Amino acid sequence: MALTRSSGAGTLPEGGVRLTRPVPALLAAALLLALTAAGCGTLVVGVPPAPVSSPPAEPPSEPPPPILVPEEEEPLPVFIPKRIPDPVVIDPILDSPWARSPVMEASVQRWIESMQEREASYYRTSLARMGRYREMVEEEIRRGDLPASLLYLPIVESWYNPRAYSRAGASGLWQFMPLTARGMGLRVDSFVDERRDPFLSTPKALAYLSQLNDQFGSWFLALAAYNAGPGRVDRILRRRGQSSPGHDGLFLEILSDLPRETRDFVPRLLAAARIAMDPVAYGFEDVLPQEPFRFEEVEIPDAISLDVMARAAAVDQGELEELNPQLLRGLTPFGAATRMRVPEGAGEQFAEAIRSIPPEERVSFLEHTVAQGQTLTHIARFYGVSLGDLQAANPAIQPRRMQIGQRVVVPRSPSAAARARQAGASDLPGAGGLTVYSVRPGDTLSGIAARHRVVLGDLLRWNGLSRDSIIRPGDEVRIHLPER
Numbered sequence: 001m002a003l004t005r006s007s008g009a010g011t012l013p014e015g016g017v018r019l020t021r022p023v024p025a026l027l028a029a030a031l032l033l034a035l036t037a038a039g040c041g042t043l044v045v046g047v048p049p050a051p052v053s054s055p056p057a058e059p060p061s062e063p064p065p066p067i068l069v070p071e072e073e074e075p076l077p078v079f080i081p082k083r084i085p086d087p088v089v090i091d092p093i094l095d096s097p098w099a100r101s102p103v104m105e106a107s108v109q110r111w112i113e114s115m116q117e118r119e120a121s122y123y124r125t126s127l128a129r130m131g132r133y134r135e136m137v138e139e140e141i142r143r144g145d146l147p148a149s150l151l152y153l154p155i156v157e158s159w160y161n162p163r164a165y166s167r168a169g170a171s172g173l174w175q176f177m178p179l180t181a182r183g184m185g186l187r188v189d190s191f192v193d194e195r196r197d198p199f200l201s202t203p204k205a206l207a208y209l210s211q212l213n214d215q216f217g218s219w220f221l222a223l224a225a226y227n228a229g230p231g232r233v234d235r236i237l238r239r240r241g242q243s244s245p246g247h248d249g250l251f252l253e254i255l256s257d258l259p260r261e262t263r264d265f266v267p268r269l270l271a272a273a274r275i276a277m278d279p280v281a282y283g284f285e286d287v288l289p290q291e292p293f294r295f296e297e298v299e300i301p302d303a304i305s306l307d308v309m310a311r312a313a314a315v316d317q318g319e320l321e322e323l324n325p326q327l328l329r330g331l332t333p334f335g336a337a338t339r340m341r342v343p344e345g346a347g348e349q350f351a352e353a354i355r356s357i358p359p360e361e362r363v364s365f366l367e368h369t370v371a372q373g374q375t376l377t378h379i380a381r382f383y384g385v386s387l388g389d390l391q392a393a394n395p396a397i398q399p400r401r402m403q404i405g406q407r408v409v410v411p412r413s414p415s416a417a418a419r420a421r422q423a424g425a426s427d428l429p430g431a432g433g434l435t436v437y438s439v440r441p442g443d444t445l446s447g448i449a450a451r452h453r454v455v456l457g458d459l460l461r462w463n464g465l466s467r468d469s470i471i472r473p474g475d476e477v478r479i480h481l482p483e484r
Helices: 025-038 103-116 122-146 148-158 178-183 198-216 221-226 230-239 250-254 262-277 308-314 317-323 346-356 376-383 387-393 416-423 445-451 456-463
Strands: 295-298 340-345 363-369 407-411 433-438 477-478
Touching: 103 122, 103 262, 122 148, 122 198, 122 262, 148 262, 178 198, 198 221, 198 230, 221 230, 221 250, 221 262, 308 317, 317 340, 317 477, 363 376, 376 387, 376 407, 376 433, 387 407, 445 456, 445 477, 456 477
Parallel strands: none
Antiparallel strands: 295 340, 363 407, 433 477
16 A cells, blocks of 8 residues: 655545655555554554453462373493402412423423323322322411412422432421521431421421522522522522522523533422322322321420320320421430420320320330440340340341441330339348439449449349349339348
8 A cells, every 4th residue: 555645635534644745665664564563454643543451360370280291211221240350370480481481391391291101100199298288388388478389399309208318418398408407497416307397397498498589589590599509509690790680591591500400400390380280181180189287286395205105195106207207216305395296186185194104214215326346236235125126126227237326226124113113022032121222323233232232133133123234313223231
């Protein structure tokens, strides 16, 4: 619709306005916008729009609660715990980089074949014996934080025999030399050799091996030094311009300078360990390990023979000897208290039995060192025992080949006091006074008889003795004094 403003007279529509001049574009746009806002009604300029009635306002109300639509719950993720792998235990001997070197591997395989064939019976026995000591050795290894493979070193050293003895003088499960053993605090003498005691020698041997490893910085060198001596290995290294600490490869470098036994020492240990860790794979499926030793310890106040102790406590003498291989002479040392192992559960029984044995009856034999010109007959007469008893106590001795310094076991004849008790009153003469004489150092039967003015034959008869009987200080001799 075009809008114009007119200046002439004319009839105006009711409520209308005549425009005679053109409306500016801006004004036209405003009018058009107003018309659009008013809807489709006619817009008459200058006339206000009629008021529009609106419905009465309703009071406000609270909005309705929201409608809750349950959502589908997402399933929780399934937790599958991952297995934590066991820590890899590295054995510095078995897992040494040089343990699989071609030279070492060839030697190890050679010794495996030897232990499967030529040495099979010894190896089988050592696996069985190891059962007795395994718990104890492994505990000492853990305590020292040492390679677990050292458990198998006694197989190489002694076939796990605590009584093993080498031509060089090494002895025991760990084959200690006397000087080294004494240096580590073990007792080694003619009565007691603690190298043969597995429960005493094991911690000492492991401590010594640990010291050698600290010194040389290599377990291969430490084992070589254990076998050949640390001084020898150290001199070889210095001669080659090497200094400690070193590494396992040096063992292969100095191999040609080592004694043959030492060259084979490490390969034999590796071979023994491989078989022992899987004996079935190497043909030793029939080995039954021996049961571990179970024992108690009792204190022995002085010397006592194992046979006397076994009879008093009613136990097997062989079991006592197995538990105490360190006792070389079959009796505990004189003049000192000794801790001794007895079967488990028999400790109190032993203590009571020992207290019940008179001191003079605790040793059932003596040892005699053969002097120049002595024969078994001379020794039997000197100690007042029969030649047959002396031969029975020494079955390995050949009478015609006895040597000066050789030891002869002499069964002790009953003490004079014991013989006197056995003689009884019927053997004693009825006349005269009775006195009891306590033997002093240096006394002889003939001297006692002369001192008391009695006939030697009577003195012997009163006490149930013979001319060859031995009397000792403290023995009691019965004497019937002649009438005056």
